[in-house]
Amino acid sequence: MLDIYDTNMSLLRIGPFNYRPMRGVDLWLSQSDEFILQHLSTSPEVEPPGFVDDAKATLKFIQQHPFPGVTIFPDNRPRYYRKDDLTGQWVPICY
Structure with missing residues (x-):
């Protein structure tokens, strides 16, 4: 299992990952x-x-x-998200 949630910063961290087509x-x-x-x-x-x-x-x-390593994570860096307090939706942030 991957730990994708940082409780200290309240951030969701996804990737980078890859899979076969x-x-x-x-x-x-x-x-x-x-x-x-x-x-x-x-x-x-x-x-x-x-x-x-x-x-x-x-x-x-x-x-x-x-090929998500190419299209989603071209720079081989994870994507970060923070939960919006008003909508409850996860929104991308620059980190």
């Missing part, structure tokens, strides 16, 4: 929501409503960035 991602994205739920979840009966949308967004990200 995922063959068949187009095929996964063409499947029905029910198929994705049944095959990508370890507990499809109790997943929250946004599970399939999140899974598809992840697959699209992998599709768009087959």
